Amino acid sequence: MQLRYDLPMSLKSIISLLQRHDLFAELAPARLEVLAFTGERLDVAAGDTLFEAGEEAFDAYLILEGQCVMQADPAVAGRAGEARALRVDKGDLIGETALFHQGVRRSTVRASSRVEALVISRYLFQRLMEEFPEMAGAVARALSARLATTSGEMADLAGRLGRQKNESE
Helix, strand or coil: CEEECCCCCCHHHHHHHHHCCCCCCCCCHHHHHHHHHHCEEEEECCCCEEECCCCECCEEEEEEECCEEEEECHHHHCCCCCCCEEEECCCCEECHHHHCCCCECCEEEEECCCEEEEEEEHHHHHHHHHHCHHHHHHHHHHHHHHHHHHHHHHHHHHHHHHHHHHHHC
């Protein structure tokens, strides 16, 4: 793994990838340009690990090129059962909860090909929200929308579980 401070991908391309995420969708391109320009660039060889379950989380990663495999660790994630794996592709943002609070990684992410990533640190992200209040407002709206969606999904699940319970009695 190697940090880089030059990047062949244009800022415009990185801004486009950032805009695909609800956290950044409402932000002005000028604010996204600051985020893209100040984030660190990371090169990861195929087979190398970006981060491991159980490590302290400080950063989020925007995948600029390549693919990774994310494997949840049930012991760290607080879930029983088998570990699950997900494919992570160009444009995916991983580890974003690290932008908001201290915690540990609940999964291990390994590069399945050569990967270029933009590393967004919690410190940088929070500093930008302090400097640009409109950024903090947009992020708060995105998080509020996520919470509303999750609440709706939980209510739907509770209803389905209640119906199943009634049918089995």
